Structures are given as structure tokens and as C-alpha cells.
Amino acid sequence: MEQETVTVETWSPKRGAFLAWMAGSAAAALVGIFLLVSLTLHAGRTELPFEVLLDHQRAKLAGDLGSVVFVGDSSLGNAVNAQLFSQLSGSKATNLALTAGYGYQGTLQMIEAVLKHRHPSDFVIVQTPEMMMRRPDPANFDLAPLSTLDPIARFRRIWLDTMNLDQLEEAARYVLFSSDRRADKRRGEVFRNDYIAQRDKPANLPRASHFDVKKINAGNGAVLAQIAGICRKTKVNCIYLNGPWADPVCQQISGYLAAVDRIVRESGLTLADSDAECLAPGEIGDQADHTAPAAKDEMTKRIFERLRPYLSHNRLSALS
């Protein structure tokens, strides 16, 4: 191989200029994207799906929630059709599912928000099985709208949720289509069947080793105990149910679910069942804990059967 003589310099102006151009262009590109995404949001583009979802669920608080209120994450939002559940149970039910990003803290805050104005007989808490491994994140569980956050928390949330390809694509489309009706049409597509519409892509399924008892975050048990305390104080029947998970992993994590169940029971909440509803290959939506839209009604029926013995009015009828 031809050998090249390398001259050793302490500083290379040429390389320095290269680095400056590289850093400058990266910074300019990122600032440009940030501005495009943020300005289109301010100009009226549909907000981030979770922001829209929060507004959607908060709007329900003003109406009649009925006697059974579901709270939890997307494993609930994609699994329970509240209308069908109302028919099955004979009493009105409302689904206030948020996303897993809000964590148990979000569920706690949603329960508090409901109790400010309403007094249901049952709260059903449905959380994805992996929720117990998550670390409560103060920036994510805050139910406050983006505009009310302090500048640092606001920047962090905007950065995490806006600096991505999906948002760039949405912003670009908004700019291109803002003058016609297609943009309005797109806004309507954020929701389907009372929850965020699923993406048209198959789920990426983690292995069973993903569920590790040692990864369970002790802080989550404390939040559940807080929820149980509120339920006791306000005399609302609070039931905990694991959200669905995809097969075959769903059937291989009984050890992990037993640990979750122990924490739930110790918190003082009523546990509806010690395992999770398993999603067969045809029932899996765009994530391992999302029920496919076509299977939502079937899943609602299965969840109703699991919950039936624990719901207040059934327990009262059984007693009488």
C-alpha cells in the first residue's frame, strides 16, 4: 500500500473550519426544524397527539361520567369501548385513558380531577404490565397544558415531543396544505373510536426478558398507595387490572406479574385478576400492549367478565 507522509501539526485551521461549519449547520438545521414545528403548532396545527388526548379526556370531565370511570394508559384506551361496557354492565361507564408517558402519577391526577366535580362508584385503573418498571417522570405526568408549564419544563417537553421525524412531516404538511381542507381532514384523523388512532404498522414485540422483577421501580407502589388512600377517603371502589399484552410473552411473565400484583395488593387497591389478558397474533395492534381496533369490542367483553365480580353494584346485589 502506498504510504503517505503524515505531518504532525498542533492545530489545523482547515479542520477547525470544518468543525465550525459542521457545528453551525447542525445547529442551524435543528433550530430551523424546531421553529417550523413550534410555529406551525402556534398557528393552529393539530397539537401533539397526547396534548389532544389530554384535552379530549378533560372535556369529558364536564359531562356525566356515569358510575364506572376507567383511568390508565393506552393499553386501556385501545382495549375498552366505554359505550359497549355501559351496555354490558347496565350502568354508564367513561374511559379517561391517557398514555403511559403520564404514568401512575397521571392516573392519580386524573382521579383527583374527576373527584373535584363527580363521585363515581368505581374507578377501574388499567395500566400496561410494564408500567411498574417505569420511573415516574415529573415532566411527563404533569396534566397541565403545555402553555402553563415553566419555561424549562416546557422546553424539555417540546424538545422530546417535537424534534422528531413525525412532527417534522406533520409541520411540513401543514405548511403545504394549510390553505385547503386537507389539513382539517387530517386533524380529524387523530382520533378513532374514542382514542388516539393507531399507526399503520405492526408492533415491535419485546422478549419475555424485558419483564424483570428487579427493574420494578419502588416509587410506583407509593403512588398506588396514594391512590388507594384517596379511594378510601372518598369511599370509591378502586379496582386495578393489568392491561393486555401480546402473546407469547404474555404467558411467560407470570413471575413478573406476581410481583406487580403483590405491590398492588400492598398498596390497598383491589386487584381484579392476577394475570393479564393475552393478545393473540391477530389481536395485536401497533404496540405489544395495544389491542387491534378490530378486536377492541371483544376485548371489552373479556375485560367486563374479569371486572364483573368487583364492580360496586354487582357486589351490592350479591350481598342483598
Add this chain to the structure above:
Amino acid sequence: MLFNSFQFLFLFLPATLLGALLLERWSRKAFILWLIGASVVFYGAWNPRFLWILCLSLVLNYAIALLMERSAGNARRIWLVIGLVWNLGLLGYFKYTNFLGTTIEELTGHDPGWPEVILPIGISFFTFQKIAFIVDSYRGQTASLRSFGRFALFVLFFPQLIAGPIVHHSEFIPQLDRRRGDRTSDISIGLVVLVLGLIKKLYIADTLALPANIVFNAAAAHGHPGMADAWTGALAYSAQIYFDFSAYSDMAIGLGRMFGFDLPINFTSPYKAASIVDFWRRWHITLSRFLRDYLYIPLGGNRRGENRRRFNLLATMVLGGLWHGAGWSFVLWGFLHGIYLLIAHAFSALPAGRRMGKSAWWPLAARVLTFLAVVIAWVPFRAADMGTTFRMWQGMFGWAGAGGMELLRTAHLVPVAGAFAIAFLAPNIYEIFAWERLGLPSPGYPATKAKPLLWKWRWTPVYGVATGIVFAAAVLKLNDVSPFIYFRF
């Protein structure tokens, strides 16, 4: 901490690099201490509970090496055995306890009831690195035991700590005495290679995971993929692991260079290999040479007759498979590669094989054959269990029917085809940056001696702007990151 995370790219890396640049001019000791501290933070960010294992093992290995240096004869040998037992015992406990428990349960129907053991990240890599050091200390080949700090940085240096390359002490420790001249050159080339690695991981490897997961998950759920699905899934995974490991290797080399260290070349276009022997000189080179120097040759290599050589080769590959993961499917993967190597050696020894090797069409045919053999062997490597492996193979070989694409769509073929076009046709980073002497070549591994291309990378503003924009594109994918495949090993 992942290389492809916000924390790493925007907090850890800039802070660590800035500190290193300031300290290296002031004091070499402070520079080494700074990098040790940063590497401990890097490792602890994953799970601080396992830092004690890393640190205890570091101290013990250094102590054993020192004791060996000061002893002779049987005493020296005893220290070697203690060192090997400690390192292999640690690896065995953390990596194979769960596997052993499951195997006992499967064989006897009785659960031994052992508590589940979590695998400390990177243990397979840093254990091998220390084994090499201990063995070489025994052989008197480590003239570098001058300070614990230098040894600690050799083991802990964060670009190679989690998933290699498995750096040899003779490659790294002497670099601690060398003053680098132009640091802007190191930083610029290191950054460019880091950005290329990011793009490979975030835009290519992670995209290919989707079709691969669909097919392998269906097989894991007792489905029987048809021929088209099974082949597309296997090819998608072959491309995914190629770009995933290539990306990690690039990033490790780039990061090392930014801090003024040349790490060994670990990955040089393995799908361009003209034989399975050539493949192993291009794929995970530092593991191949470790297995050669510390397993195959000590077993007797080719010095004890032909049959013993075959056995040694097969045993080395099977143990290499088991090193990757505690499971029968990894054993099968290693066994297959062992068989491939035996066939390749036998074929090249035959007169017909030698004649065929000289024909004009052979180079292309050999590449295709090698590639197909590698793809078939990736199936057990990716499959969750042996059942999934056999269902995938049944699909690929038409035993589940010559079905069309049922699980996948035609659109899934586009990234797979694109990825292979790059893997087969594009130059690798060592060819692109041949003039810069990127990475350390390994003796006996010809593909690590890159030939410069006609086209030359230029350090001009245009290239700078292009690299900056590519980096910005990588940042837009950081909201959806997945760990590198080799992090699991």
C-alpha cells in the same frame, strides 16, 4: 448509557471531551483520571448496582497480574489459575446461571428454584479483555503494569466498554504515553465517523428491525412463515445485525479517536467476504483473534494432527456461539459456523476445489455461497428458541409451502434491498478514510489494511455542512431509539 441517546450526545460526550481536552495539555495523570471517572459514570448510568462487579474485578485482576509478575514457577501458574477461575466464574455465574437452571428444568422437569440473575452489561467483553491480560502477564508479555490508573483506563475506557472492540492491552496502554499532535484532526474524523454510525443505526438498522421482527415474532408465536416471508425476514435480520454492529463499531472507533486513541478495526464489510474464513476475518475481528489466540491455539491449534485441528476449530466456534448468548440457539449458530469452516478447509484442500478456485466465475459464486450460508446461520442467532429456528428454516426451504408475502408487504423489501446494496457495493469507513489511518489493523487480517479509494473525503466547508445536516437528521430519530444488538452479549 446508549451512544444513540440525548444524554450521551448532548450532555455526557461534550462535557467529557471538553474536560479531556483541557486536562490532556495540563497533566497526563489528570487526563487518565478524568476518563476513568467519565467511564464509571457512563457504565453506572445503566445500573449503578453493577459498578462494584466491574471495580472489584478490575482490582483483583490487577492484583493477580502484579503477583504473577513477582512470582515464578508453580506460584505463577497458581495465580494464573486463580485469575482464570475468577474471570470465567464471574462470566459463568452472570451469563449462564439462568440458562443452566432452565436446562435442568427442561431435562428433569424440576425447577432448581435459583433466583434470576441479571446480566451486567458488557461483562462478556471486559471479561475477555482481562483474561487476555492475565494470560499475557503469565507469559511475561505485559511490560505495561506501571500503574493501576493506566490498567483501569484500558479496561474501563467507555467507547469500548460495553460491546467492544475487545482491545488488547498491547494496543491501548502504549498509546497512553503518546502525545497526539493535531487534535482537531482527531476530533473531526472521530465526529464524522460517529455521525455515520448514528445514521447507520437509526435510519438503517432500526428500520430493518421491523420486517425482521414481524416474521420472527410470527414464528415465535408458533406461526409458519411462507417461503417469501421467511427469506425476507431472515435477510432483513441479516442486514439489521450487519448495520447495527457496523454502526456500533464505527461509533466506538470514532469516539476513541476523538479522545486521542486508536481502537482496533472490528468490522470490515463482512458480506463482501469470499469465503467463510474471510467472513471471520471481517466480522467481529477482535473476537475472532481473541478466540484464535486464547482458545484455539492453547487447545493445540493445528499442531496436533488433522483430526485434533478439526475438533479444536469446532469447539472454538461452539464456545464462541455460547459466548454470544446463553441458549441452545447460539450454540447451534456457533456449531454451524464451525461446520462451515471445516467444509471450507476441506474443500480448499481438494484438487477439484483448488481448480474451481482458479476459475473466472468462482469469486462471485463463492461470495454468494458464503453470504447464503451466513444468512441461514443468522436464523438461530435471532430466533427466541429452537422451535422458532426450525419453523423459520422450514419456511425458507419450502417445507411450509411456497407461500407468497402474507406477513410482510412489498414495501418492506425496499429497505432490505437498499441495505444490501450498501453492504455489497459501498466502501467502508476504513476505505473512505484510508488516508487518515483510521483504526488499528490486526496482523493476519488482510481486510483491515484498507486501500485508499480514488475518491477522497475532503475537509472542506461543503463536507462540513453536509455532515452537520446528516447529524441533525440523526437527532430527529433520537425519540425512538433501541439498544445495539451486541449490548445483550
